[in-house]
Amino acid sequence: MRPNKLTIGGIGLGVLGLLTAAACGSTSSSTTTSGALASSQVLHFPVFQDPGTWDPGEMDAEVDTELMQNVFDNLWRFDDNLNIIPDIASTVPTQANGGISSDGTTYTIHLNPKAKFSNGDPVTSKDVLYSWNRAVALHGAYSSILSAVQGYSDVQKAAGSPPSSGTPTTFQANIEKQLAAGNSSFMMSGLTATDPETVQIKLASGCGWCLTAWTLEGTVGAIVDEKVIDAPGVDPVNWWQTPANLVGTGAYKLTAYTPKQSMTFSQVPNWWGSPKPTLKTINIDIKDPSTAPTTVDAFFQKGYDIIGYGGDSGIIPLANILAIQANSREKANLLTQPKGRTTWVSFNIGYPATGGPFVGESAAAKGLRLAFALAVDKQGLATTVCHNLICSAATGGLITTGLVGNGGPNSDPLAKFDATQAKSLLKQYDPTGALTKNVTYSYNAGSLNESVAEYLQSQWKTNLGLNVTLNSVSDASIFINNRLEGKYVMSRDGWQFDYNHPQDWYDNLWGVYATSAGANTSGFDDPQYDSILKQADAEPLTTALPLYNQLGQILQTDVVYIPLYYSVGNFLIQSYVSGAGSNTAFDHWWNEIKILSH
């Protein structure tokens, strides 16, 4: 297995799950729902990546957030059906209960007085303010979740100009210093604490997606203990590496961490939340992705209880999956689950400097984009490269199946495979072949990406008669950087959903917001798209959804992408483990897992 160090926008699938997972043909794991509990309630599983950081203000990678959602809590969380339910907040604010003002700009939140940190400190509104202000100041990967709060950009500007000196940790140390001193330019004006149990949030305008985004577990919305982080001698950069400092409100706390080797979490005694945890200890081994085949072996020798947690639902090699499926005894342990992640090909539409035949909105550019799109057999790709086991053809639009905004099977006209029409389009718009002579497809190195790239290359050769050059970029950060700056004519692109709201996709990938954030791969921007987007973002989901669907149609009419596949995750679960994703919304809450006697 080639190490794949790309963690694209990773928030664990398990955080939010998918509604129609069962309908998508997932084979269920054989977990027994009744039975006596084992005397030893210890869960043992591997992850295949080191934690990058467990600081909720900075977290980004799926492996981190999936683990940390058991250690930290947000104000709310998602239940098994993806409804928002209270967590540290005692209620979910709505217009009906007065939690949200009639114009939708003011949120009043009451905290659960029982909530406390694992070290006994009670949670107060000051902690909420500290956590959120800090997260914004840190410019973390997900700080944009709080972008609708008044004062957000002021804080980012103030924190973004740290005193310049040569030694490191000035940026983060400075933030802690200013927040401890109560410097108001580091605190969002729209975030206030009216009393120790109440928080008020003021937005600049109505926001239909904000509550959903703030509920995203394990990241920016999570509440941290200021007393711990600001204690003397605690390094603001690596405070999270010692068990004594990793203090959250979750059901589990860190008890041991050996970097690059293992970590151990233990139940928090007398935890304030529910359901009360059964598992006493979680032992996690950090392994190298190249040892995935032998780790699968170890699973069948009962060395591990689960494989696939920690964001590693794609870690089991295809060969192993095929072998497991052929073995009736082993097959019962395999759980296949669609994953909220889509991969597609982006065209360079908006960056004339980069060049290529796809730039602009002329009939020729659009026609050529369509030609390339129709020339790819998407079902064939899923069958040949993935054996329909680790991916499925993306025919319902770019938002993955099971998420709000997906159009349903075969609803995406760009997912069609029509070689004849593709060829005629090519002849029509590039009769001499001059425009499509030197087209390149760029992608980041990784075994699946290589296979997909080679498949695409052979499709364009067979169905269009064109030689597309493959450009494999071995360094992921270079690839991402170039892709974000629009330097590729055609590139592999993709997105893993963070929360179940179309705004997550349409804001971040195309249009004015993506451009201003420097994240618009295709450079697609269109006044009509932007105005509909702004409108949709302000409305609650029920009225916003048709608007978001319009955006999807704009992208399809304009042939902004070639849809490729939705990811499919595979998990191995021992039969004596109950509650591990055996429900429809595949989640990774450790306090729902029990070990049955075996």
Place this chain on the structure above:
Amino acid sequence: MLTRGTLIYIAQRLALIVFTLIAVSFLVFVTVHTLPGNAFESDRVHGRALQLLLHEYGLDQPVLVQYWNFLLNALHGNLGVSFQIRGLPITPLVMRELSVSAELGGTALLITIGLGTTFGVIAAMRQNSWVDYTLTSIAVVGYSVPSFVFAGLGVLIFSYFLPSVTNGVISYPAIWTGTYGTLVELSLPAIILGFYTSGQVTRITRAAMLEVLQQDYIRTARAKGLKTRVVTIRHALRNALIPVISILGPLVISIITGSVIIENIFGIPGLGKEFVESILAADYNVTVAVFTVYALLIGIANLIVDLLYTVVDPRIRY
């Protein structure tokens, strides 16, 4: 034995080691820090956020300034912090991994010397017989067949074939548990690594033994009527071992190089695996630290071996 000449020699060698360390760390540091790419950029971390992270770790300063800070810290034993695991101090991490590599390497070295000398002695005593040819061929096989071939074969046999044949009764978990693994888990990688470098030892021992066996004093000893085996083991062996000591330095280097390969194949959490991992993750501080530790290791190993030489062969003086 610890004469003035020896002390001067040691001082000279230590000075050379320090010079090598500085030169190597400087070259590697500058080289990797001028590589494009970094450990932070992702779909969500770019632009201003990325710049602030780079500033946090001092990565926006000129390379020479960064190296100077690194050198000053290194002299205090602080090898910097990791980018991949943000802010993780590198020194304790590298020290721990060094001990794991030493465990693997040390075991392999024992196997190498044991296996190599045994084969070499036997081959020499049975010169030109089929035993000789077999053993020398085994030696060549050792350093010709890539270690990942043996590793793959080992996994194939012990993790797939044997369990399927014995229905899971005999199985070999080719994964490493904990920091130092268990004896069973250490055995396969150590044997492969040891076998890989034993070929050189076999050949040297055999050649030395052959030469010694021709010597006059052996003939004299035999003429005196001492039994062949006594003659061999007592007289010949001691002198034949000297060339082995002479290549002990290069042998250690071979083991170190081989361990990089073996650690990556078996997922053993040692320095070699750390090196490849850090390069792939653009965690350049760690790369430089590992490189420097290796250079230090080799320098000291060579020095110890050369000093050992004086113990074994009193004719050598510095």
Place this chain on the structure above:
Amino acid sequence: MATIATPVFEQEYAGGTVARAQVGLWRDGFRRLRRNRLALAALVYLILLFLVAIVAIFWTPYNPATILPNTLTYLGPSAGHPLGTDDLGRDLLSRMMQGAQISLIVGLGTSLVVLTIGVVVGLIAGYFRGWVDTVISVFINIFYGIPGILVAIVLYLVLGRGLGNIMLAISATVWMDMARLVRGQAFSIREREFIEAARASGAKSGKILFGHILPNSLGPIIVQATFVIPIAILTEAFLSYLGLGIPSPLASWGSIASEGYAALPLEPYMMLWPAIALSVTLLAFNFLGDGLRDAFDPRQRR
């Protein structure tokens, strides 16, 4: 096998040629080589491998990069695919043939580069002596002090992926032995009378170096160059195994082996072919090198 490395300032070169007439040495050497059956067998195998690699330039049973429908993936040996297919349905025989090309190119190419660097550096150090020699020797010692594989990886990353760059990267780890060898040769031959005579008659350094010293040291140099080849092939195979080597879709034996490792539960053959190919090829080069060394070293007594 490469001559065992020891720090330069510790001892002089190992081995040397005697002042025989050049022609006699070659004739004698080849006669001895012919009697070494193992080396001959190795030579025959390598010639065959070379032929396969040349044939592969023009023809392989299938295109090594063609992806087939997934009913044809992970196949074992069959009539249509004598070596089976890999995880994408690509024909393994074709890929192994391409791998042969790559291994030979990398092996021979690296050897040539090492030859060039080592000879030039060694001649300069050995002939001019003095501070030039000291500086070069220090340089050589520094390189001896670091594990070669680390240098190869770092250099390869810096230079970028590609066939030429991997040869350069590997050369940087093995040139020292050649330089040391040539330096030693230059040391000893420098003192001979005919060199004195040449210098007295006004011959320039360059002419002496390349016209006299080099031809007289050809034997050990060729042997050393032969031993570089298996090291280069092995290093490239290992880098490809790690995913750091020759970029896809080019098939190197090392990358096929790494794909084979992932496919072990399903199709053990995929790992078997590159394993056998690498082992036999490396063995062949090592036996050939041994044979050459024995043939050209007149001190060897049979």
